[in-house]
Amino acid sequence: MLRLVDVETCYGGIRALKGISLSVAPGEIVALIGSNGAGKSTTLMSISGITPARSGRIFFNDEPIEKTDPDKIVAMGISQVPEGRRIFPKLSVLENLEMGAFLRKDHPEIRKDLDYIYELFPILYQRRHQPGGTLSGGEQQMLAISRALMAKPRLLLLDEPSLGLSPLMTRLIYSILGRINTEQRTTIFLVEQNAFMALKLSHRAYVLENGAVTMEGNASDLLHHEDVKKAYLGI
Amino acid sequence: MNYFWDLFLGGLTRGSIYALIALGYTMVYGILQLINFAHGEIYMIAAFTALIVASILTMQGLTGFSVLILAGVIAILYAAAYGFTVEKIAYKPLRQASRLSPLISAIGMSIFLQNYVMLAQTSDFLPFPNLLPQSEFLDSISAWIGPSDFIIIVTSSVVMIALSLLLKFTKMGRAMRATAQDREMAMLTGVSVNRIISRTFIIGSALAAIGGLLIASHVGRINFYIGFNAGIKAFTAAVLGGIGSIPGAMLGGLVLGLAESFGTGYISSDYESVFAFTILILILILKPDGILGRSSQQKV
Numbered sequence: 001m002l003r004l005v006d007v008e009t010c011y012g013g014i015r016a017l018k019g020i021s022l023s024v025a026p027g028e029i030v031a032l033i034g035s036n037g038a039g040k041s042t043t044l045m046s047i048s049g050i051t052p053a054r055s056g057r058i059f060f061n062d063e064p065i066e067k068t069d070p071d072k073i074v075a076m077g078i079s080q081v082p083e084g085r086r087i088f089p090k091l092s093v094l095e096n097l098e099m100g101a102f103l104r105k106d107h108p109e110i111r112k113d114l115d116y117i118y119e120l121f122p123i124l125y126q127r128r129h130q131p132g133g134t135l136s137g138g139e140q141q142m143l144a145i146s147r148a149l150m151a152k153p154r155l156l157l158l159d160e161p162s163l164g165l166s167p168l169m170t171r172l173i174y175s176i177l178g179r180i181n182t183e184q185r186t187t188i189f190l191v192e193q194n195a196f197m198a199l200k201l202s203h204r205a206y207v208l209e210n211g212a213v214t215m216e217g218n219a220s221d222l223l224h225h226e227d228v229k230k231a232y233l234g235i
Numbered sequence: 236m237n238y239f240w241d242l243f244l245g246g247l248t249r250g251s252i253y254a255l256i257a258l259g260y261t262m263v264y265g266i267l268q269l270i271n272f273a274h275g276e277i278y279m280i281a282a283f284t285a286l287i288v289a290s291i292l293t294m295q296g297l298t299g300f301s302v303l304i305l306a307g308v309i310a311i312l313y314a315a316a317y318g319f320t321v322e323k324i325a326y327k328p329l330r331q332a333s334r335l336s337p338l339i340s341a342i343g344m345s346i347f348l349q350n351y352v353m354l355a356q357t358s359d360f361l362p363f364p365n366l367l368p369q370s371e372f373l374d375s376i377s378a379w380i381g382p383s384d385f386i387i388i389v390t391s392s393v394v395m396i397a398l399s400l401l402l403k404f405t406k407m408g409r410a411m412r413a414t415a416q417d418r419e420m421a422m423l424t425g426v427s428v429n430r431i432i433s434r435t436f437i438i439g440s441a442l443a444a445i446g447g448l449l450i451a452s453h454v455g456r457i458n459f460y461i462g463f464n465a466g467i468k469a470f471t472a473a474v475l476g477g478i479g480s481i482p483g484a485m486l487g488g489l490v491l492g493l494a495e496s497f498g499t500g501y502i503s504s505d506y507e508s509v510f511a512f513t514i515l516i517l518i519l520i521l522k523p524d525g526i527l528g529r530s531s532q533q534k535v
Contacts, residue, residue: 050419074425086420088413099413102406103425151425 001026001187002047002078002155007056007066009039009046016042018211019056024155029181029188031198031219033232034208040191041083043208044157047189048080049073060155075103079153083160085144089133093124096132096143100150110150117146120176138169145173149180156180158190162197170194174201195232199223207232240379242500243493248384248453250492251391255446256469257476257484258398259318259439265415265479266435268334272341273321274443275466276348277314279459281444282451283352285310286363293364303366311444318440319433321348327429345463353459360458363451383453394445395485398438402481411435415479468508471515477528486526490514 002024009017016039024030034040045051047058049070058066065073079100088096097117101110118125121142127135132143141161148156161177162170174197180186192198199205199219207215207228215222222228256278263271288306297305325344329337365383373382402408414421414431422428450465451457468491476487491511498510518525 048423050422069427070422071425071427074423080423082420082423086417086423088416088420090416091409091413095409095413098406099409099421099424099426102410147424 001028001061002189003057003059004043004047005057005059007043007046007053007058009042009051009053011042011051016211017046017053020208020211020213021056022206022213022216024187024189026154026187027181027185028204029177029190029202031195031202031205032189032191032208033193033195033198033205033228034191035193035232038208039211040193040208041159042211044080044082044159044189044191047073047157048078071103074151074153077152077154078157079148079151079155080157081141081144081148081159081161083163085137085140087132087135087140087143087147090131092129093132093135093143094128096147097124097128097150100147101152103151109152113150113152117149120179121146137164138166138173141165141169141173142176145176149184149186153186155187155189158188160192160194161190162192162194170197177201193232195228196223199228238500242496244380244384244388245500246493246496247489248387248492249496250472250489251388252446252450252465252488253469253472253492254485254488255391255394255442255449256465257473257488258395258481259443260470260473261476261478261481261484262411262435262439264473265481266411266418266432267326267337269326269337270341270470271321271326271436271439272338272466272470273325273344273348274318274439275462275464275469276345276352277318277321277440277462278443278447278465279352279457279462280317280348281310281314281440281447282363282457282461283356283459284313285366285448285451286361286457289364289366300368303368306366307445307448310448311441314440314444314447315437318436318443322433322436327432345466349459349463356459358459360456363455363457365455366448366452383449387449387453390445390449394442398442399481407431407434468511471511475515475518475525477525480525480527483525483527490526 004020004022006019006021007017008015008019020043032040032043042051046053049068053066057064060076060078088099097114104110123139124143124146135143161173177188178201181188190198199222202219205219205222206213259274260271263269285306288309289302292302292305321344325340326337329340367383367386373385376385402412410421410426411431414426414428418428472487472491473484475491476483491514494514495507495510499507
């Protein structure tokens, strides 16, 4: 579904990605783990077209997208939940969700998806007229994920969904991600520093170090791999 | 009391025009963090366009309301096309450049447009016909409000309410607000930011054109320099209200208009601009974000 081939991206004059290759199959949950500054966010921003790749190729359903504009990439079915959630602070919760459905015209379906979101996160229904900026961190994460889902993506990109959240909230968010994957058949590619949660949820994973992929495999294998344990799980 | 009322109305009239132009500054700033110094020139070009169209129509024997509508619509469309083109030529190529570059480009564009109109038309003041309609109703209220004051205040209010509704309730308005709050995130929801920027320039220019048309009719003469004067006042109004804030621009315009009117009426008309800029300096010292401006702090 998604394939990166030798992608190189520069960010602020620094070569943040030094030729990475990876792939995500339909229906999969794939994690990209790595420490701070490894290039995880840059990878997602390159896929979304915000920080375009300098060289290499990115394919979505076998179509090259490395030179495509961000709005066209969203239209093709890739939505991103960026790092730090990036809620529109002065738009209400409902307006934030409506922004997620910006490119859609199937109004009855949008209505149904909104109901699905409110069922996943009842708190968002209660807060629907409140400005997004007044929500707590966990609620903002729920809203950010919901906003991305409102685009009805085929591929959902998530950047550190657990960042700054309590363990309880992290577990809730991750269980919802699992549910979205099974119920909506949404393919998920997530980037995490919290390797333990990410590896438990995912089917497969890649390890990114200094802008290069250093390891890949089944998530359960990586979870028990000595190097991963030492470097990312703190065991 | 009567004198006070006259000054009050004069201030409202003046302030409504400032507000209409200030909206263009504030909307562009909200989305691009750019002061579009060529914005005042758009207003001037709209006034010239209306004058030319109105003269042609009058020569053809048309009169009254049809001249106003035709000249108005053409001036607004022409100004909107100018705004759109200025953005494409002077700002879009500099989207990735440092913030100073588009600012210099804006000043250059402003000077270019002024001189272009001066050479193409004339540097003298030209008489501008009063296009605003006459009616029995306006005559009947003329004892306490002048007909053109009335029309300017009502038209600007209607236009500003329409703009607020557009921003609040339409999909495009929502996308504009979202883009102003977080441009990159708006792109991630599928908003074409270039299209939003173009529309912002088109709407802002159309508002300035309406202002230009109204004030030219009211004052009765125009030259190539009116855009600069009105532009700098409207920019002051935008900063006064809090640049980037839509209600701020409206309020800032009214406050500035009233202050100038009362200042000139009760103190001295020689100091008209002094009142405007004294207020600007006071605001910048005491409340740099403007009356309704948000502080730039963000919740992380």
